[in-house]
Amino acid sequence: MQPKIKDVARLAGVSVTTVSRVLNGEKYVKDDLKRRVNLAIEELGYAPSHIARSLVRNKTNLIGVIVPDITSSFYATILSSIEEAASDNDYNLLVCNISEDIDKEQKYLNVFQEMRVEGIIIMHEKINDEIRGIIHKMKIPVIFSSVKPIDQQFVSVIVDDYKAAYDATNYLIGLGHEAIGFIGGDMRDITSGQNRYSGYRNALTGGGIRIVHEYIRFGDYKVKSGYEQMKELLRVKNLPTAVFAVSDDMAVGAMNCIRDNGLRVPEDISVMGFDGSQLTELTRPTLTSMEQPIQEMGKVTMQVLLKQVETGEVPDRDIILEHRLVSRESCMARGKQ
Amino acid sequence: MQPKIKDVARLAGVSVTTVSRVLNGEKYVKDDLKRRVNLAIEELGYAPSHIARSLVRNKTNLIGVIVPDITSSFYATILSSIEEAASDNDYNLLVCNISEDIDKEQKYLNVFQEMRVEGIIIMHEKINDEIRGIIHKMKIPVIFSSVKPIDQQFVSVIVDDYKAAYDATNYLIGLGHEAIGFIGGDMRDITSGQNRYSGYRNALTGGGIRIVHEYIRFGDYKVKSGYEQMKELLRVKNLPTAVFAVSDDMAVGAMNCIRDNGLRVPEDISVMGFDGSQLTELTRPTLTSMEQPIQEMGKVTMQVLLKQVETGEVPDRDIILEHRLVSRESCMARGKQ
DNA sequence: ATGAAAGCGCTAACAT
DNA sequence: ATGTTAGCGCTTTCAT
Numbered sequence: 001m002q003p004k005i006k007d008v009a010r011l012a013g014v015s016v017t018t019v020s021r022v023l024n025g026e027k028y029v030k031d032d033l034k035r036r037v038n039l040a041i042e043e044l045g046y047a048p049s050h051i052a053r054s055l056v057r058n059k060t061n062l063i064g065v066i067v068p069d070i071t072s073s074f075y076a077t078i079l080s081s082i083e084e085a086a087s088d089n090d091y092n093l094l095v096c097n098i099s100e101d102i103d104k105e106q107k108y109l110n111v112f113q114e115m116r117v118e119g120i121i122i123m124h125e126k127i128n129d130e131i132r133g134i135i136h137k138m139k140i141p142v143i144f145s146s147v148k149p150i151d152q153q154f155v156s157v158i159v160d161d162y163k164a165a166y167d168a169t170n171y172l173i174g175l176g177h178e179a180i181g182f183i184g185g186d187m188r189d190i191t192s193g194q195n196r197y198s199g200y201r202n203a204l205t206g207g208g209i210r211i212v213h214e215y216i217r218f219g220d221y222k223v224k225s226g227y228e229q230m231k232e233l234l235r236v237k238n239l240p241t242a243v244f245a246v247s248d249d250m251a252v253g254a255m256n257c258i259r260d261n262g263l264r265v266p267e268d269i270s271v272m273g274f275d276g277s278q279l280t281e282l283t284r285p286t287l288t289s290m291e292q293p294i295q296e297m298g299k300v301t302m303q304v305l306l307k308q309v310e311t312g313e314v315p316d317r318d319i320i321l322e323h324r325l326v327s328r329e330s331c332m333a334r335g336k337q
Numbered sequence: 338m339q340p341k342i343k344d345v346a347r348l349a350g351v352s353v354t355t356v357s358r359v360l361n362g363e364k365y366v367k368d369d370l371k372r373r374v375n376l377a378i379e380e381l382g383y384a385p386s387h388i389a390r391s392l393v394r395n396k397t398n399l400i401g402v403i404v405p406d407i408t409s410s411f412y413a414t415i416l417s418s419i420e421e422a423a424s425d426n427d428y429n430l431l432v433c434n435i436s437e438d439i440d441k442e443q444k445y446l447n448v449f450q451e452m453r454v455e456g457i458i459i460m461h462e463k464i465n466d467e468i469r470g471i472i473h474k475m476k477i478p479v480i481f482s483s484v485k486p487i488d489q490q491f492v493s494v495i496v497d498d499y500k501a502a503y504d505a506t507n508y509l510i511g512l513g514h515e516a517i518g519f520i521g522g523d524m525r526d527i528t529s530g531q532n533r534y535s536g537y538r539n540a541l542t543g544g545g546i547r548i549v550h551e552y553i554r555f556g557d558y559k560v561k562s563g564y565e566q567m568k569e570l571l572r573v574k575n576l577p578t579a580v581f582a583v584s585d586d587m588a589v590g591a592m593n594c595i596r597d598n599g600l601r602v603p604e605d606i607s608v609m610g611f612d613g614s615q616l617t618e619l620t621r622p623t624l625t626s627m628e629q630p631i632q633e634m635g636k637v638t639m640q641v642l643l644k645q646v647e648t649g650e651v652p653d654r655d656i657i658l659e660h661r662l663v664s665r666e667s668c669m670a671r672g673k674q
Numbered sequence: 675a676t677g678a679a680a681g682c683g684c685t686a687a688c689a690t
Numbered sequence: 691a692t693g694t695t696a697g698c699g700c701t702t703t704c705a706t
Contacts (some may be wrong), residue, residue, distance in 0.1 A: 050451040052683035071413045114387040389699035
């Protein structure tokens with residue numbers, strides 16, 4: 001059984017209030033007493049109970065985080081910067097890895113409520129009505145990171161996905177490509193689904209390029225689906241000379257598929273990714289990618305959330321961070337090999 | 338302000354005791370009352386305060402986890418299975434990502450104590466005396482996952498690293514290789530440093546192969562150091578025909594380095610990894626690896642820890658899981674190209 | 675079968 | 691400058 005404040009008080013020969021005062025760094029405690037108290041704390045190995053403190057202060061310093069898949073490099077990186085920002089501000093994280101399990105999400109939202117977390121960060125946009133209802137009822141600050149749900153009531157920290165996809169596609173057009181394949185995301189997703197798809201289409205149209213139905217596929221952001229969708233693209237009569245995948249994972253899958261089918265990246269087909277995950281530097285050829293400022297995204301998300309938690313201040317619109325195209329080896333000018 | 342048990346009691350027209358009883362599924366509550374209480378709970382959106390419960394029950398259902406680097410695929414995968422096992426048993430995780438920051442580790446251990454976590458999982462073996470002292474003072478069940486600290490007092494869930502490295506090296510010998518490079522870990526680490534190194538050496542000796550000093554390098558398990566150590570190996574006069582790296586990340590770095598220097602894997606140099614991370618299937622060629630049962634490791638870790646938490650039962654020795662060599666494309670028989 | 679009241683470890687009025 | 695005491699929201703004797 002751990003020592004309590006009472007034990008410290010008794011050992012130091014003071015009242016619990018005095019102990020509490022030195023614990024919380026208040027003035028009005030003589031140095032002499034302060035010393036005795038600290039000695040007693042040291043001797044007993046006393047650490048104040050966060051539980052009891054939370055109860056009386058009505059403040060838990062806990063933030064709940066819902067991640068779709070912690071084994072994905074993209075989310076792991078955001079999470080690590082979220083954790084860092086939390087730690088810097090003396091908040092702790094309760095992490096829920098839902099891995100597509102909607103029931104688990106509900107369960108955790110309930111846990112979050114029971115634990116009285118002071119804010120919630122959500123990193124996926126597949127919010128159904130039930131979840132939405134639960135969130136609204138909780139009346140806890142909620143912020144979305146890297147995604148945007150249909151709800152206008154929640155603020156998101158994101159890049160301009162439309163513009164980013166537009167710029168990425170435009171870059172390929174600038175390299176002389178006209179037959180540009182697209183491996184998109186889930187069209188039920190606003191940011192990574194719809195917006196990136198629109199960006200792709202409008203860039204083509206803007207470049208005077210006809211949109212070819214067979215060049216357009218949709219995956220689930222993971223390596224495997226990039227591989228499979230690429231396999232379909234390779235069945236098209238006139239092969240695309242470039243492919244834009246809306247996640248680095250899918251781009252890697254696409255590169256592997258191209259290679260496994262005896263073609264070369266980028267000589268035969270250029271590949272462009274999206275995200276700026278660690279994978280971009282690991283592959284050969286290295287992967288050109290439309291990068292999100294992943295680290296910053298996590299940090300900003302936590303800062304905005306904590307501001308809301310502590311001051312009640314809610315941003316009046318989404319926080320848009322800058323995207324940046326990082327050119328590596330997987331894309332080359334058409335016909336330059 | 339969230340509703341409290343008192344609010345529920347008032348709305349249902351019963352005492353708080355009765356509400357508490359239905360909350361905890363006790364008998365001795367008439368169906369009629371139970372119904373009224375549940376209705377009130379529903380109407381108010383009431384969720385019992387975990388804080389208050391923890392205080393009176395003297396039980397938090399919290400487990401602290403210390404991860405060296407959450408952005409590494411290996412740790413992320415263990416963590417995800419730890420989280421799953423925790424969730425299945427109604428425990429929640431407080432995750433600390435130390436990323437080489439020893440101060441942060443100390444800070445978090447203190448947080449763990451204040452939060453009254455019921456157990457701690459640690460996934461790195463760089464425990465210094467100060468940390469060790471703190472852990473011992475806390476008197477909370479501690480378990481190590483995938484690593485083994487020098488202390489004999491802590492139990493670890495690991496593979497037989499010596500045997501695994503021995504088997505891996507032996508596999509390369511079986512393929513006809515004699516000039517086998519080694520990219521090891523930190524020799525201050527028992528499992529991933531010393532034991533794997535011994536396995537490598539003894540396999541060579543057992544195969545009647547002389548140990549060549551220039552073939553032996555040490556890295557920090559990350560991709561970059563695999564790349565850099567491989568660069569050194571390529572400077573040796575008689576190039577190794579195979580290289581064994583004690584992490585998949587380093588193996589990938591080594592493969593990239595070999596390729597960037599105009600050589601081919603596995604035709605010129607075979608590469609063997611260690612861990613069985615997701616990377617093994619992403620690279621081209623795919624990576625042959627001495628795999629740890631990563632998922633199982635996380636699950637078993639949590640099960641053993643929870644058993645100790647709930648029954649006080651401490652295993653009398655380390656839990657050794659089976660390693661398994663998975664042969665992919667990065668290793669081939671010598672002189673078979 | 676239901677309720678009143680004590681107490682979990684702490685903080686914060688309030689007193690002195 | 692220090693101490694007394696009343697809660698924080700819940701569970702759990704102990705009564706009834």
